[in-house]
């Protein structure tokens with residue numbers, strides 16, 4: 462029985478009791494009067510409620526329909542339509558908010574006050590290796606990291622850093638989580654993958670320690686020689702030998718400092734506007750060849766094949782230092798009598814520069830690491846004043862010039878260092 466039927470039966474019962482009572486005390490006419498009064502009261506009550514409904518539905522504009530009921534139904538229908546529209550609008554807004562949350566590079570997670578996962582975006586799911594089914598579970602049960610466990614329990618701790626192993630590929634991720642109170646008892650976790658910045662920090666520390674080491678080694682050697690020189694018992698020949706060795710170490714220190722400054726300039730320049738101008742690459746390579754011959758001083762058989770008039774856009778000073786480093790290395794690492802050839806060519810719009818030597822060559826395990834800063838196959842090898850920064854500088858310069866370095870080498874046989882420019 463619905464509420465309308467219930468109200469009807471209640472009224473009929475009420476009217477029946479009143480009219481029945483009136484019959485008992487006043488006879489038939491009293492019965493009719495009581496019945497009329499009951500119906501009139503009921504009618505008035507309905508009119509009163511109808512008036513309230515009318516006022517409620519016509520807050521903004523009055524009904525002008527001739528038929529009151531038709532007007533009220535029309536207004537109700539209109540309200541329904543409006544509600545539906547608002548519901549759709551809300552749905553669209555929610556979907557839009559979710560799309561915005563999904564493109565954020567950081568993970569966002571809403572936790573209930575017991576630490577249950579109420580909502581997360583895809584990035585949080587990836588960062589913490591979660592699955593969609595983990596929703597509504599306790600976070601400490603799905604990510605079993607003691608440090609995170611402690612963080613979630615101690616609400617006073619505002620942030621935490623920890624490492625997590627990626628499930629599919631086993632890589633270690635470094636994560637940072639900060640918490641923010643949300644609504645009355647919940648909280649929002651903001652999850653950032655800081656692996657890259659941690660790696661940069663690690664590289665920076667490694668670089669500083671390598672640089673200090675590279676400068677300290679020749680400095681220690683210099684100090685040792687100085688102590689010997691203070692010894693009066695040295696004859697002039699020994700003194701001369703020590704001075705020459707000291708000069709070599711001082712030269713090495715100067716080279717390290719110069720290369721460090723070049724690297725620092727290049728890495729800063731990376732973010733600045735590049736200052737490239739049109740230049741004649743053929744003339745530049747010719748200069749590299751002549752300077753290499755000067756360095757070799759006829760100890761090697763040197764040849765060059767340089768295609769004329771190749772024009773590119775670039776920084777002449779940086780390109781010279783990159784290409785000459787490759788050619789000078791060939792001179793340094795090729796024993797006397799060896800062959801060195803330099804080639805510059807343009808084939809189907811592809812410009813390439815190649816330095817080929819028959820020198821000491823490089824074992825395959827070293828090849829991938831050659832362009833790392835300070836990497837040298839043998840410390841104090843054939844190039845006594847080498848810094849291990851030359852190829853790192855070369856890589857930076859080539860990157861700025863949209864060119865790549867390819868190294869091919871065989872131990873004891875020789876090497877080929879090739880530079881290829883991207884086709885225009």
Ligand code: ADP
Pocket residue numbers: 786790791794818820821822823831836837838839842844846847848849850851852853876
């Ligand atoms: P370095 O100042 O020591 O020459 P580079 O960065 O220019 O530094 O080179 C890194 C290392 O690569 C060198 O120490 C050397 O071991 C190796 N190398 C570079 N060029 C050659 C080459 N042509 N033949 C053999 N080894 C080379």
